[in-house]
Amino acid sequence: MSYQLKPWHEIPIGSIVPEAGSSKVNHTGSWRMLRPVLNYDKCTHCLICWIFCPDDSIPVTPQERFETDFEYCKGCGICAVECPYDALEMVPEMEIKLKELEEEIG
Amino acid sequence: MAQKKVIALTGNQAAAEAMRQINFDVAAVYPISPQTELMGFFAEYVANGEVDTEMIAVDGEHSAMATCIGAAAAGARTITASAGPGIAYMVENLYVASGMRVPIVLLDVNRALSAPLSIHCDHADSMLTRDTGWISLFSENAQEAYHNIIMSVKISEKAMFPIIVNYDGYIVSHSIEDVEILDDETVRNFVGPSDIHRIPYPLLDVEKPVTYGATAQPDYYTECKYQQHHDFLKVYDIVREVFDEFAEISGKRYDFIEEYQTEDAEYIGISMGSSFGTLKDAVDRLREQGRKVGAIKIRLYRPFPVKELAKALSKAKGVVVLDRADSFDGIGGPLFKDVATSLLATENNPYLHNFIYGLGGREIHEEEFMRAFDRLERLEKGVETRENFVEYLQVRE
């Protein structure tokens, strides 16, 4: 949880949430066990991965797909299965984390 | 001051007249006796174009309340009406409405609950609503039902809580009497025009998308409920304010409770709804015999007028609470427990007794209320004894 718990008199009446899309404070990337690794050479920016992503974790413009937003990506792998160009590969998050650590330590 | 005229109306006609004058935006309707006729009268106004109201004939009372919540959250001025089992069926959604803090008016044409089935009056249905977080007003007659409905719109919107106006099935709903009606313009000015910004977060304001009916985990649920609790206690002041404003247009000044001959009364009877007139007649007859008795009517039932009642009972020797519903719990009727709790804050400690009466439309006569006073006095003086706080006033042995 990454929001401050508010006292009763600071919350809007009727348990209403007036800030649209405020769930972005929940960084669901922490759920991820597998990470979609994108091969830019294969990606055609068709946007199929984007429309099927359950977690709105694939930033796109109408023309282009960018690197997955790992703040939110839960690592389901639908993008990798549905990509018509095999541009995505699911890699265990631990492996990547370990590699990063090794690089850091040297 | 408004133009007024006295006409003969039944309780349901008077309620329909108030609805017409207020010109609600949305009305959800589902038939159940003795409420059905009310929405029939109102449907005529809709059919004749005398109101702008959109009437939705829903599939049941649960849906009626769900529809009202949707319409009210959207920003519309919304009403529904029901009775007895219909109220029971919508209870789940009554909690939703008060939790969401949407202003809705619900007319409860009081009716008993099954089994056995009874279409007649008692207050069992309303007692199901007492813990739902709705404001609740009781009406003695068609006149009060009419006035209460007009005031309820304003109370509900100022407090941002839904409100129930109760009036007794058949005894008030289907009986004709003289009712003083205000002119349309006065009523419409009093309640104000339709506007989605009467409420802070209208769904129809699509530029500011809000979420209604979120889930709260244990980390927030208590704060949400405490806020509701805190704000509900502010309802007393809001009701008083609206009662005052209403007195200015109608010349009729209401209070949370109505006292009758209580000034020097040693024994006081308490009731709600249509039986209060009969109770007053009983008091008159006993006064003719030189007995020092009085009567109190509860008009604002939720939030309960604890302080006002305690003050009114501060000199009484004995109090008999007349409940038109039973709780089947060995303690007493719902109103009895409310009264007993109110007395916790007082210095004096009057003798309390409870009678259940008028169930399932059983007619009540002044002689029976006189008997309730007699029993109270003899119990208080130790002439008679009792096994329970609660007894039935009218039952064949």
Place this chain on the structure above:
Amino acid sequence: MATATDKSMREIRWHGRGGQGTVTAAKMLASAAIIRGKHGQAMPEFGLERSGTPVKVSTRISDHIINTRAPVEHPEIVIITDPSLMFTIKDIIKSGTDENTVFIVNTNFPPDKVRKILDIPNNELWIVDASKIALEEFGRNIPNTAVLGAVAKATGIVDLDSLKQEITEAFEASSKLRALLPQNLKALERGYEEVYKAE
């Protein structure tokens, strides 16, 4: 009957059958009094009626605010809008009455028969054949407006003009009834004219 606390109170009890307009007549009587600035109340006792079942209605008229919501127990006036009820629910009709109670009966029976059936040898009794009037005026046995005319004449509780005003307003407000207004006004007048006090 004037009550202990209100000497001006008039208490009336109606006995009729569902579908014959008894409830409406009782309400019109109260309304007509309200038009003249009095306080009025008409309380039907509802069962699970369908057409044909006996209906009981209480009407009260007073100079003062009417507090009680109890049904009329000791009527000053009893109105019987359906003659067959004299046989079937005589005990209910007679309950709470005494020799001072005034009876108004819609029937084509002669007075002595009515006295005998109801066992009211000395009571004030008024008779009107309201069903006949209704059938002649608009072809249906809905005797309520003719009975109202008879009540006005027999009791003086309300005047004929107030009733005319009330009936006119009520019928004109209803798209269903509007066309029947002239016939009903005629029935009202005939009830007033044709009712007679039994010896």
Place this chain on the structure above:
Amino acid sequence: MAKKRPIALLSELASHKETFGGDMPLAPGHRMCIGCGIPPIVNEIILAINEPVIVSNATGCLEVTTGVYPVTAWNVPWIHVNFQSAATVMAGVETAYKVLKKKGVIPEDKKIHFVAFGGDGGTYDIGFQALSATAERGHNVLYVCYNNEGYQNTGYQKSSATPIGAYTKTTPVGKARVGKQEPRKDLTMIMAAHGIPYVAQASPHIFRDLTKKTKKAISMPGFKFINVLEPCTLSWRFSPEDTMRLAKLAVETRYWPVYEVIDGKYWKVNIKPKKPKPIEEYIAAQPRWKHVLKYPDVLERIQKEVDEKWKLLLHLEEMSKKLAEEEGVDYEELFKVPEE
């Protein structure tokens, strides 16, 4: 680097995303399961509508995971009242809109669409009465059922949408009984029988079809119903990456025909697999259901249900064409989406 080739429709939908501050209608940070099929359904539908949308939601997975106090994933006005009331709550909102427009409170040119979402529990079962009544009254509402064939939010109990033989917690597989005994209720047919302007079945995998159906639905006044199959990774017990694969397989095996019905009388089957895949392939992919492969009699019942329904749909389509011809109506034109 591969050449940039965005699919035109997806490019168009992506441009609509800007309305929601660059996020999807359902913003990230919600608590749906990993690989849940519901968010793509919601996003495909709302992105297909180019005007403001207000959403109501029945209690269920979508509801409990998206509006969790004090935050919300919804970028559109949203209301949840309870399990059975999604349709009727939206009827209230829509009626408020209608009357307030009449009263001049809402400007005449302000167009708003009303969409209700419910799972199969809130749609087929507890919310059915309210759904049917709202349809009958003709409120201008699009109701979308995300159908995952059971009560998944409570841990997978059977609903009337659960197929024969499937394991659920209330229809376990034992010695005396093999999963659910009864066939699934055909709610789409029931809704078509209401004679409402538009009824359809769809799959989130076929986004072209679902977005087209959404556009078609909102172009028609009155009550519209779309039943969307939503494979549930948690309860059907397949790997999260396979959600869309199963949504596709359901259509390819004819288990979930995608079709549409206009006014309850003109039927059109949108996708007719030339070589339908065997139902076994679909069943085998779902551990909740694959035990039936060991029970030929159950498997036969499933295949029979699928085949008979398919045949019926084709007949209804043929009949519709004839009916249209008799009436002098252009059958193909009926199903086209009018230009916005």
